[in-house]
Amino acid sequence: MPLRITNILRPVEEPESELADYLMQRLKLRAGDILSWRILRKSLDARSRRSMKFVYSILVEFPPKVQKSLEAKNENDIVSYSPQKFKEPSSGSVPLDHPPVIVGAGPAGLLAGYYLALKGYRPVIIDRGESVKQRVKAIREFDRGGELDPENNYLFGEGGAGCFSDGKLTCRISGPDVDWVLQRFVDCGGKESILYEHRPHLGSNKLPLICRNLRRRIEVLGGSFRFGCCLKTLQIENRKIVGLKTNQGIMPTSQLVLAIGHSARDTYRMLHEQGVPFRQKAFQLGLRIEQPQENINKQNYGKPEYLKILGAADYSLIAPGQRDLFTFCMCSGGYIIPSISEPNMFCTNGMSNSKHDSPYANSGLVVTLEPEEFGNNHPLAGVHLQQKYEALAFELAGKNYFCPVQTAEDFLAEKPFDPSRLLECSYRRGAKPIDLSPLLPPQIISALRLGMKVMDEKWRGNFLKDAILVGPEMRGSSPVRIERDRQTREVPEVSGLYPVGEGAGYAGGIMTAAVDGLLTAKTIAANFAPLQV
Numbered sequence: 001m002p003l004r005i006t007n008i009l010r011p012v013e014e015p016e017s018e019l020a021d022y023l024m025q026r027l028k029l030r031a032g033d034i035l036s037w038r039i040l041r042k043s044l045d046a047r048s049r050r051s052m053k054f055v056y057s058i059l060v061e062f063p064p065k066v067q068k069s070l071e072a073k074n075e076n077d078i079v080s081y082s083p084q085k086f087k088e089p090s091s092g093s094v095p096l097d098h099p100p101v102i103v104g105a106g107p108a109g110l111l112a113g114y115y116l117a118l119k120g121y122r123p124v125i126i127d128r129g130e131s132v133k134q135r136v137k138a139i140r141e142f143d144r145g146g147e148l149d150p151e152n153n154y155l156f157g158e159g160g161a162g163c164f165s166d167g168k169l170t171c172r173i174s175g176p177d178v179d180w181v182l183q184r185f186v187d188c189g190g191k192e193s194i195l196y197e198h199r200p201h202l203g204s205n206k207l208p209l210i211c212r213n214l215r216r217r218i219e220v221l222g223g224s225f226r227f228g229c230c231l232k233t234l235q236i237e238n239r240k241i242v243g244l245k246t247n248q249g250i251m252p253t254s255q256l257v258l259a260i261g262h263s264a265r266d267t268y269r270m271l272h273e274q275g276v277p278f279r280q281k282a283f284q285l286g287l288r289i290e291q292p293q294e295n296i297n298k299q300n301y302g303k304p305e306y307l308k309i310l311g312a313a314d315y316s317l318i319a320p321g322q323r324d325l326f327t328f329c330m331c332s333g334g335y336i337i338p339s340i341s342e343p344n345m346f347c348t349n350g351m352s353n354s355k356h357d358s359p360y361a362n363s364g365l366v367v368t369l370e371p372e373e374f375g376n377n378h379p380l381a382g383v384h385l386q387q388k389y390e391a392l393a394f395e396l397a398g399k400n401y402f403c404p405v406q407t408a409e410d411f412l413a414e415k416p417f418d419p420s421r422l423l424e425c426s427y428r429r430g431a432k433p434i435d436l437s438p439l440l441p442p443q444i445i446s447a448l449r450l451g452m453k454v455m456d457e458k459w460r461g462n463f464l465k466d467a468i469l470v471g472p473e474m475r476g477s478s479p480v481r482i483e484r485d486r487q488t489r490e491v492p493e494v495s496g497l498y499p500v501g502e503g504a505g506y507a508g509g510i511m512t513a514a515v516d517g518l519l520t521a522k523t524i525a526a527n528f529a530p531l532q533v
Helices: 016-027 064-074 107-118 130-145 174-185 207-220 265-273 293-300 305-310 381-398 408-413 442-458 512-529
Strands: 005-012 038-043 053-061 078-079 101-103 124-127 224-227 231-237 238-244 249-252 256-258 276-280 283-292 325-331 334-338 349-350 360-369 405-407 432-435 466-472 480-482 497-499
Touching: 005 016, 005 064, 005 334, 016 038, 016 053, 064 078, 101 107, 101 480, 107 124, 107 174, 107 207, 107 256, 107 512, 124 238, 130 207, 174 207, 174 512, 231 265, 256 512, 265 276, 265 381, 283 293, 283 349, 283 381, 283 442, 293 360, 325 349, 325 442, 334 360, 349 360, 349 466, 360 442, 360 466, 381 466, 408 442, 497 512
Parallel strands: 101 124, 101 256, 124 224, 256 497, 405 432
Antiparallel strands: 005 053, 005 078, 038 053, 231 238, 238 249, 276 480, 283 360, 283 466, 325 360, 334 349, 405 466
């Protein structure tokens, strides 16, 4: 059994390739005493701006005599390592007359589809949007001033919203299911280091290729895709799924995975009308701040060489208060992008490529809004609140999908805005200077103004220096949750209907959505027999 050696602190200037030599010196070993090694975990200790270190956890194999000697030392940082195994259920025995259908080709849908295809269930994955290649084309046309395609955009299509929104893989969960998902991303083109980095990041420029490769692997394994295929209604008989109606016709199935994403609002409405149980859920909303990346680098790095070694600096801040304000989806070296799925509405998001090479940094500044603040008890009240402010943002910014923008200084001072003032912004389509305060509920605006001052004080006036604000920012999480049974993962009232991912209210990012989809795929596999070819 290999040993895990933890709390290895090394200067960031030291390359990973020298870790074995360091271990030899630290453990007083001779050549040949280390048979093999690999990094389990790598994070950054940035407490000292001028003496930054990487913190490693390393898995090492030793000859038996050496290992026995090291174990006898009984050091806390050297322990036997027995990793948790990825649990795979035995295939069930209940036959399926039709393949499982997965609605949505985002992280939850793709990873559920991958597992089911791997186990012989030949899933059919449908998405209202188009393939990655067609999405890229539509997004470029929109960014240049073209029309919004409500079915094929930054949010809908192969890869889901995550495909064009930064590619962060950070999550608060860990274990073999997370490792399994990360390995699938590596298999499909992600860099090996995402397996052990503390804050893994794929990059918006890498995700389209990874999503395409996932699709191709699923197809080779017997799964299939239908793009431009939008769910219209469920077919339910005796409280069981028997099929679904789409714009491309009727599809029979007894196992339907809903991985619809957090922006399929018309689908929410249809499901609610068909009796699928929803409940309100707290969600985050606010604005997005954009600063010169150079300012962030100067704040974080005490040596100029750190920039070359570590790349564009990032941050994670919280301003405690009656309503905590916190940063969300920080994109170093990134761009402001739209998060739009409906005509005549506007919402913001951020992205960054794998090299983080834009001169801008941006991050969400968000506050949590509780269900009792939504305005009424309708299950979709949070969605209605989002639509209200997104429609207002579209109108006030000129009704052309320009980005509403205001300097942080003017926002805090509540100064009258100058409509002729041109503000530099990374949003490609164009920006419109306006007063941002009408774009969010008053209590959120108040929390933003209080919290931003606290954050700026923490950075001694450098956080808001040369900063602009855009908004609104309110698609970071779903304001609804579709009820499901904890054990069966099905909607209690409808057998064979499985809500998963962000759109169902059970995830908050690429990784948690992907793992949620995987867990549901395992559940289906445990209950039903693979399809006969």
